[in-house]
Amino acid sequence: MRRAELADFLRRRREALHPSRMPASAVHPPGPRARRTPGLRREEVAALAGVSTSYYERLEQARAPRPSPQVLSALGTALRLTDMEREHLARLAGQIPPSTDADQAPVPADALRLLHRLGPFPAYVVNDLEDIVAWNSTAAALITDFGQMPAHERNTVRLAIRLGGTLCSAPVGAEGDFARQSAAHLRTAGARHPADRALGELVNEYAAHSPDFVAGWRSHDVHLRPTLRKRLHHPELGELELDRQTLLVPGTSLRLVLYTADPGSPSATALAGLGPADGAP
Incomplete structure (x- = not known):
């Protein structure tokens, strides 16, 4: 059980729930003083979940014993968590054991076939640590020749740190989206691999580079957006405005x-004329 992270996650999700979105019966009527908390009060969440206020307070103070699956389910309902957030909550509470060596798992053969059949669409596969573990030739032509890079540098976060100023930027209104989404991915990965030192190093590296990443990390948001708008700067094709779309590889923690x-x-x-018909990288 990761008490400090569990406490932080519960507090962040509670603060994100505005009273106006809740049934009137679940929210205490305003008193003589203005509501000081930015979201629901602890006692309101406790009542919605059917637990005592003192127990919920201890959870947010990282002092409570491990909550049961029933309590976690009730908290998930009270806080209106998504399925992914419920899984994250269960991992932090120790109800789901840490993953073992998931980042080293091979890319399934059917995912590799799909990757190389995408034709003119640049595509690659990343693991929990954002390492690029497979790619097609169009992705190499669009972004960089991944095969010529050291393996530890073949990472979307490190590419954003080292090449972000010359490789890509965000359209107006999407500034910081990639950094915040990376924070959500790495938060999720941290719950799966709590003892992974390489993951901690990657988080510290990006935090030193991006205030948006720091803000995303502190918010403890684990919501994964399937599409981000990016603006890529290609030396031959010029500026391209593209959608970066992410698909989960079934049965794995890999993403296409x-x-x-x-x-x-x-x-x-x-993009259609970027590269020839694809082969193995």
Whole structure:
């Protein structure tokens, strides 16, 4: 059980629930003083979950014993957690054991076949640590020649740190989205692999580089967005506005990332002629 992280996660999710989104019967009526907490009060969450206020307070103070699966389910309902957030909560509470060597698992053969059949769409596969473990030739032509990089540098976070200023940027209104999404991915990975030193080093490295990552990490948000808008700067094709789409590889913690452009756009035309028919990297 990771008491400090569990406490932080519960507090962040409680503070994110605005009283106006809750049934009137679940929220205490306003008193003579203004509500000081940015979200629900602890006693309100405790009542919704059917636990005592003192027990819930101890959970947020990292002083309570491990909650039962029934209590976790009730807290998930009270805090309106998504399925992914419920799984994260269960991992922090020690109800789901840590994963072992998931980042070293081979890419399934059917995922590799899909990767290389995507044709003109740049795509790669990443593991929990954001390491790029497989890619197609179009991705190498669009981003960089991954095969010529040291394995530890073949990582989306480290690429963002080292090449972010020249490789890509965010369209107006999407600033910081990649950094915050990386924080969500790594938060989730940290619950799966709590003893992974390489993961901790990666978090510290990106935190020193990106205030947006720090904000995302502190928010303890584990919501994973399937699509991010990116603006890539290609030396031959110029500026491309693309959607970075992420798909989970079933039965694994791997993710397939591919880049697409709006149909009929200049970026789509440029992307279609980027590379030849694909082969193995």
